[in-house]
Amino acid sequence: MQKAGRAGLAILNRPLSRAFPHSENPMNHLGSLTIYFCWIVLISGIWLIFFFRTSVSGAFDSLEYLSREQWYLGGIMRSLHRYASDAAIVLLLLHVVKEFSFDRYRSKRWFSWVTGLPLVWMLFPLGITGYWLVWDELAQYVAITSAELLDRIPIFTDSMAGNFLSDAALSDRFFTLMAFLHLVGLPIFLVFGIWLHVFRLSRPEINPPRRLMAGALIAMLVLSLVFPAQSQDKADLALAAQTLKFDWFYLHSYPLVQAWSPGWVWMLLIAISSLILLAPWLPPGKAQKPAVVSLDNCNGCKRCADDCPYGAITMAPRSDGNSYLHEAVVDANLCVSCGICVGACPTATPFRIRSELVPGIDLPARTASELRVAIGKVSSTLRGEGRALVFACRGSREAKRLSAAGEPFVEVECMGQIPPSYFDYVLSRDHADGIFLAGCADLGCRFRLGSDWTRQRIGRTRDPRLRKRIDDSRISMNWQESPGGNVLQRLVRFRAALKRAADEGVQ
Ligand code: HEM
């Protein structure tokens, strides 16, 4: 299933990666875009509240007024509200497929996955109660079918469906309850739920890049102007609606209530939810050994704690009597063994020859010392002009492609694991003419922030920085395939560029 998910996402990503730069590709911002669309829903919803009448008789007319009389503002707000809600569902679905397909939910990473599920159980009722409030024919269908579903829950003593048998039986109070849930109750829980969902992550991306936000808003506005959201005919409980324009984003399971029965639909929903809830342990992911701190080498600079994407490092008062004030402490329950902290540690330097290469923090699965040995081994196989030393992330598609093509490379957990001093070492000690970083292309870092930190360290905007003596054009960073071709094609081009540069240097 993960393979299928990755293939599906790659198909979707192909045109998007051509149209957008890597940093603004929507596929790399699915979670934050979902939040952004929720903001559009919230803000447009606030406008609607001013005009909406929470009564069975007034609801339909108040929305009709907005769509027809105040189409230039209220009508647009209404359309934005609807289309942004639909977009949030599409992005949410893609977000879940992506996290699942790239195995970002097992072992120590279970928390965001498990706390994601309640968000789904809030988002769908939010949309469904929204359709209810329009009080048109679709709302009537939604209300009756929802009531049938709710009637199956043993806590409701009276039949809810009975509320909808006639206009007389339908109380404004019940309608007001739905309005309360839609306008206040569920949104508050959703905001709290999103906070819980990301609170264990360090620097979660809450807002997508600005240009992406602007583009998404413009797209929604154009859609709203071209296809304004409209009500269907007013609800009439004496008549059954003949044809309904259906919203499959929110109501996809409703036809099943009639086709099967409410009981079966509940069973299906509970089964799918249970499967999602248990997914991180079906089977449990293999946890690598967490990062370890060597107090003899840690100077308490805090860089590892700043760069750890999972908030697994805290700085504690020194416990070994050393004159430095602080020491790094790793929480083994949070550490996902990405190695990004090693890339941040100023003591992880391969130039050390007198003492053993033990940095302040290290990854047992691939130590800084082993990394230096691997560099030596791979670089000894490079011949001729345009020698490029390749680094690739373990288990990535790029690593597999390189292996299949017989290209030697140095394997790392994440590009963020390589301290910039290693690039300096490779180039200044003539282990290679250039460095080719084959990062996880297409859909971003297997962990989080690894590609961002690497770019910034090489670009000398984040500590530890690449030393100035190194010509950074000799380091090729590759995190996106299209339009530059796959990793092998890019590597061929990089080698040719290195060769050209060498030839020009000779002349
Ligand atoms: C309203 C719905 C949701 C929103 C707004 C949302 C938003 C986010 C955001 C902003 C992040 C952080 C991205 C980053 O900075 O790297 C994230 C991560 C994540 N989300 Fe969601 N999410 C939602 C629903 C879900 C659901 C339903 C699931 C799965 C059942 C899920 C699974 C995950 C996972 C596994 C991560 C990444 C954790 C990691 O990297 O270890 N999310 N989400």
Ligand code: SF4
């Ligand atoms: S290995 Fe990754 S998750 Fe673990 S402490 Fe280092 S940066 Fe944090």
Ligand code: SF4
């Ligand atoms: S980056 Fe290295 S030296 Fe600095 S606090 Fe972390 S382990 Fe210690």
